[in-house]
Amino acid sequence: MVEILQYDFMRHALMAGLLASIICGIMGTLVVVNRIVFLSGGIAHAAYGGIGLAFYFSLPYFLGTIGFALMAAAVMAAVMLKAKHRADTIIGVIWALGMACGIVLLDLTPGYNVDLMSYLFGSILTVPVSDLWIMSAAAVLIAGLVVFFYKDLLALSYDEEFARIRGVPVRTLYFMMICMLAVTIVMVIQVVGLILVIALLTIPPFIVEKYVKSLAGMMIGSILLGMVFTIGGLWLSYTYDITSGAAIIVVAGCAFLVVQAIDRLVHLGRLHFAGRPR
Amino acid sequence: MESSVVEIRNMSFSYNGHPVLERVNFDVRQGDFIAVIGPNGGGKTTLLKLILGLLSPDQGYIRVLGLPASKASHFIGYVPQEINGNRSFPITALDVVLMGMLKPAVRLKGRSGRDRSEALDALEKMDMAPYAEARIDELSGGQRQRVLIARAMVTKPRLLLLDEPTSSIDAKGQTDFYRLLKKLNEDVTILVVSHDLMVISTYIKSIACVNRHLHYHGTAEITEDMFEMMYPDTLTGACPVELLAHGLPHRVLKEHR
Numbered sequence: 001m002v003e004i005l006q007y008d009f010m011r012h013a014l015m016a017g018l019l020a021s022i023i024c025g026i027m028g029t030l031v032v033v034n035r036i037v038f039l040s041g042g043i044a045h046a047a048y049g050g051i052g053l054a055f056y057f058s059l060p061y062f063l064g065t066i067g068f069a070l071m072a073a074a075v076m077a078a079v080m081l082k083a084k085h086r087a088d089t090i091i092g093v094i095w096a097l098g099m100a101c102g103i104v105l106l107d108l109t110p111g112y113n114v115d116l117m118s119y120l121f122g123s124i125l126t127v128p129v130s131d132l133w134i135m136s137a138a139a140v141l142i143a144g145l146v147v148f149f150y151k152d153l154l155a156l157s158y159d160e161e162f163a164r165i166r167g168v169p170v171r172t173l174y175f176m177m178i179c180m181l182a183v184t185i186v187m188v189i190q191v192v193g194l195i196l197v198i199a200l201l202t203i204p205p206f207i208v209e210k211y212v213k214s215l216a217g218m219m220i221g222s223i224l225l226g227m228v229f230t231i232g233g234l235w236l237s238y239t240y241d242i243t244s245g246a247a248i249i250v251v252a253g254c255a256f257l258v259v260q261a262i263d264r265l266v267h268l269g270r271l272h273f274a275g276r277p278r
Numbered sequence: 279m280e281s282s283v284v285e286i287r288n289m290s291f292s293y294n295g296h297p298v299l300e301r302v303n304f305d306v307r308q309g310d311f312i313a314v315i316g317p318n319g320g321g322k323t324t325l326l327k328l329i330l331g332l333l334s335p336d337q338g339y340i341r342v343l344g345l346p347a348s349k350a351s352h353f354i355g356y357v358p359q360e361i362n363g364n365r366s367f368p369i370t371a372l373d374v375v376l377m378g379m380l381k382p383a384v385r386l387k388g389r390s391g392r393d394r395s396e397a398l399d400a401l402e403k404m405d406m407a408p409y410a411e412a413r414i415d416e417l418s419g420g421q422r423q424r425v426l427i428a429r430a431m432v433t434k435p436r437l438l439l440l441d442e443p444t445s446s447i448d449a450k451g452q453t454d455f456y457r458l459l460k461k462l463n464e465d466v467t468i469l470v471v472s473h474d475l476m477v478i479s480t481y482i483k484s485i486a487c488v489n490r491h492l493h494y495h496g497t498a499e500i501t502e503d504m505f506e507m508m509y510p511d512t513l514t515g516a517c518p519v520e521l522l523a524h525g526l527p528h529r530v531l532k533e534h535r
Contacts, residue, residue: 151380154377155380157367162377165330165331165354168380209368213368213411213413
């Protein structure tokens with residue numbers, strides 16, 4: 001394992017994976033408890049429209065994608081707050097439309113041919129150092145905001161109506177949370193790809209949720225679990241020469257299935273013993 | 279029973295063009311224990327949300343302790359219906375109660391020991407202190423409701439609002455629950471939305487019937503009209519055997535003619 005780290009690209013990949021785990025552990029916890037996984041998927045796919053926009057108008061990459069993702073996210077957040085009962089449909093529309101716009105714009109851009117696969121699965125092995133700095137800044141910003149607004153975010157996530165009555169600025173906080181999510185997604189997609197973002201956002205928090213007693217515990221547990229998955233996946237990827245992003249997801253997915261199976265068995269075992277005559 | 283905690287004058291509210299409440303006049307007096315009853319869709323929950331300031335009336339006004347409702351919600355302790363959507367949320371009973379002390383203006387102060395001990399006191403009063411560190415989803419429906427009441431009571435509200443608090447509690451638990459509310463009523467005015475006329479009747483002081491309009495009855499006597507409104511057709515149609523089986527201390531049915 002240690003000899004892998006003699007390569008620069010491996011060290012950078014590891015750093016990128018660990019940073020992604022931190023950001024996704026924090027935001028993923030909020031995503032899971034607020035049940036906005038679908039909305040996250042929507043932002044992630046719609047952000048492809050931003051990539052198309054950036055290439056077509058020769059804008060800086062981050063400006064195009066973050067701008068577009070924030071816009072799509074703001075519309076989705078507004079729909080979630082105003083018309084929750086049809087939010088999933090409208091998010092589905094933005095999801096598809098954003099992605100389609102991206103592809104059309106890239107088709108129209110002369111000379112460019114962006115690989116869709118690298119957008120889906122990222123290229124964690126070729127992360128430049130500059131991206132590591134940007135991700136570190138995002139991690140610090142997101143962690144700072146979540147710590148500062150922790151109680152309010154907790155109340156908003158647990159019982160939105162009660163939070164409103166206690167005077168929490170629910171609307172503003174909700175928009176802030178969704179915007180943080182958009183930034184997270186764009187940052188992490190760049191590095192590890194869209195599929196891995198969704199996996200890191202959902203799988204660790206979901207596994208951890210049952211075993212913790214607080215939102216903060218869930219965030220910390222998710223971060224650690226995400227790190228384990230990332231390291232495991234990178235090791236697999238190196239040892240067996242497989243695509244790194246996919247390897248990380250396979251590790252996470254297998255852990256998810258194993259934990260589900262164990263839970264099921266423990267539950268059945270309890271039922272069995274409880275049903276025994278004494 | 280003197281001053282009004284809530285004062286509603288000539289208030290109307292409609293939702294998407296459908297009138298939900300019309301020309302409601304209603305006073306909640308200090309120390310009262312009111313049951314709000316009425317059919318589903320009759321506007322009970324809407325009335326609660328208007329009092330809480332989550333909705334604002336189209337006409338007329340609501341004052342809570344002399345203030346517009348939207349500025350007075352911190353005087354009200356609110357106990358929502360079971361928070362079903364978030365059952366598996368990782369949070370302890372104590373943290374739920376501490377949520378009641380949330381003051382968005384004072385951030386980053388951390389949870390002082392005083393907040394914590396007050397929250398524990400609130401749980402203690404609900405006989406829930408032993409469960410302070412338990413995850414909320416490990417508790418029974420009745421225990422969860424007690425935690426939510428502790429969360430509402432921890433700020434010492436002037437008015438306690440409960441929305442169908444007993445829907446997830448069995449009959450025995452419901453009686454205990456209302457006995458508990460009756461004790462709380464010594465200190466706080468209570469307004470409870472309820473479905474079950476039978477259980478509440480021995481504990482409450484007055485009844486408000488809401489079905490687009492609001493009728494206030496200063497006594498806890500269940501009248502034939504209320505009965506007809508809550509359980510349509512039971513008087514004329516099927517015999518309400520399960521209701522009589524409770525051994526109701528009130529005369530419910532009119533005399534045979």
